[in-house]
Amino acid sequence: MKQGIRFLLFLLVAVVIPASPCSAQSPSPNIEIVPVSKTTFHIYDNRTCGPEITEVLANNSKSSLFVQLSSIAGQPRVYEAIYPDSLVDHARITVKSGSEVLLEKIITIGPSGYSEIRITPKIIQALPKRITGGQLLTIKGQYFGMNPDEITLFMHNYYPIKASFVSIPDKDMQQEAQFLIPVYELSKKLYDDIWLCGQNVPLMLETPSGGKKPLKSNWVLVDIVRDDAKIQVAWISFISIAIILIIIFFILKNIYGKNHSICELCKMMLSDKNTNTYSLSKLQALLWTVVVVWSYVFLALGKGVLTGEAAIPDFNASLLGLLGISYGGLITAKGLGNTHPKNDLAATEQKLSDFFSENNEISLTRLQLFVFTLVGVGIYVFYSFNPEFFNTGLPDIPTTLNGLFLVSQGGYIGGKLTGATVVNYLLPRRVKKDFKNEITLVGRGFTDNTKLLLQGTQAPIPTTFLNQNTLTFKLPDQPLNVGLKQIVVIPPTGSSFVVDNALEIIDITIQKTISTDSAADKVLDIDFSGIVLNREPLVARCGDTPLKARNTAANRYRIEGPDGLKEKAEIVIAASDGSFAIATTVEAGDTYREASDSQQGVSDGSGTAPGAPAPGDGKASDSQHGVSDGSPTAPGTPAPGDG
DSSP states (O other), X not given: OHHHHHHHHHHHHHHHHHHOTTTTSOSGGXXXXXXXXXXXXXXXXXXXXXXOOOEEEETTEEOSEEEEEEOOTTSOEEEEEEOSSOOOSEEEEEEEETTEEEEEEEEEOSTTSOSSSOOOOEEEEEESSEEETTSEEEEEEEOOOSOXXXXXXXXXXXOEEEOSEEOOOOTTOEEEEEEEOOOGGGOTTTTTTOOTTOEEEEEEEEEEETTEEEEEOOOEEEEEEOTTHHHHHHHHHHHHHHHHHHHHHHHHXXXXXXXOOHHHHHHHHHEETTTTEEOHHHHHHHHHHHHHHHHHHHHHHHIIIIIOOOSOOOOOHHHHXXXXXXXXXXXXXXXXXXXXXXXXXXXXXXXXXXXXXXXXXXXHHHHHHHHHHHHHHHXXXXXXXXXXXXXXXXXXXXXXXXHHHHHHHHHHHHHHHHOOOEEEEEESSEEETTOOSOEEEEEEOOOTTOEEEETTOSSOEEOEEEETTEEEEOOOSSOOOSEEEEEEEEOSSSOOEEEEEEEEEEOOEEEEEEXXXXXXOEEEEEEEESSOOTTOOXXXXXXXXXXXXXXXXXXXXXXXXXXXXXXXXXXXXXXXXXXXXXXXXXXXXXXXXXXXXXXXXXXXXXXXXXXXOOTTTTOOOGGGTTSOOSOSOOTTSOOTTOO
């Protein structure tokens, strides 16, 4: 038994002890001595283990200063030994750890060492080649010294900059020094005569020489660019995108009519024609397109101006995925819009809340996509102004964030699919109190035996089912108050829902006043009552001459002609969607009449409101107040069954 234990101990000693890294290597070859001057040495300890160096003797003389300069894991430990007196050309250097001698070596101090405490500094390379105010300039070279406060960089107009960092010399005596280039506002002298694209300027280093004349390095050239050049490049990029959008604007203006303003064309780009509301999918696609194109132009110009790279920058693969998600959602939403339209009345005025609401209620599926889009665009623009933007390229969209956008887009599309019954049109949408003809509901998902409850009435109103997209009904034979009315749709099965401001009962009265404008031309001011206009755009005409109907208050409009109005002249004023039209004369008072069939073709030359009936298409008689004759559809609206 004892013999077995002894055998195992013998094997353990034979295997473990030779495997020890410290016993496998001799310390001497792993310690190097480099002369820095005739009084200074650097000792590089490349050993992975073993006792620390505690003392370095030169010709058996102790150093006046012995310090450890560097002790970074995985890198050689660096020591510096300084002696009070200059050494001769040869010196015996003894490296010790306590009383143990780790290395003893004769070192030659020749031309490779310093002849004095300082030697003329030498610049090998300056990086980057093009530097912007506020960035760090790295100078690589030799003989910089060890004190950053004693190293001065001189640049354009002999502007001095102190070093912020200097490295320890390596075995070849090479060092790195870093300098923070000041910004334009703090050092305008440095940037004199330097333009947006930068300028090639010389630079050199200066180090002290023990009270003598400072030592100056060689000169090298770098390009220096003002720090505010980045802002100027950003503005140039914005202007470039603005020019592109203006060109698109003029193209669309020629297509859709020259009377459209920029705001009107922007509304057309973001509008859903089926419901006359703002489209969230169009907003998302437009925002990401403009922002990504701007950032790419910004990157391309910035690389050329600020970094000097004459190469077309690469496009980010993650951005392709983001744009694919955005445009995939737009195409899908457009396709679903024909079969699953948004539950909003087309006659309702467009408002910003359309992006995240439906039928005057907040839609969570829309709200989350709206919020994620704005937050994502904001973060992307913020990181486009990252100081390293022109070096790292377009911001990378993390895979998880693209996944979040995809889930958000899926929730939005799913919300469209889950919608059941939808009401988009009431034809006519304005009727007089004694209106007897049928009123048509156009939408989606209607069923037979659906009933309606009109605000101000007690009993549900039966409807006539034409198809799943069209219902008709008549007003109850009872007095109705003037104003906007809410309608509750009551299907035979499932939940009922409310359509706010669906139908308006009108009883128009007007009050006219003649006045003159600043050019002394006659104008007609008309105050409407018995109808809710709320600054709704109106159109007007005198014979074949179009007039301008300018809103001056909620229900007040000023009618102006190209050369003023003539007294007693007859004019026609109508809603742009044809929901009412009246004829009156240019005189003070309250007289008017409903416009005749031939007079209702009033237009400003810009067409009709998106998705709305064309003015005068309803074949309205005087008694019907310029609205539809009760047919299931009116020109300019979807036909039953079209969705």
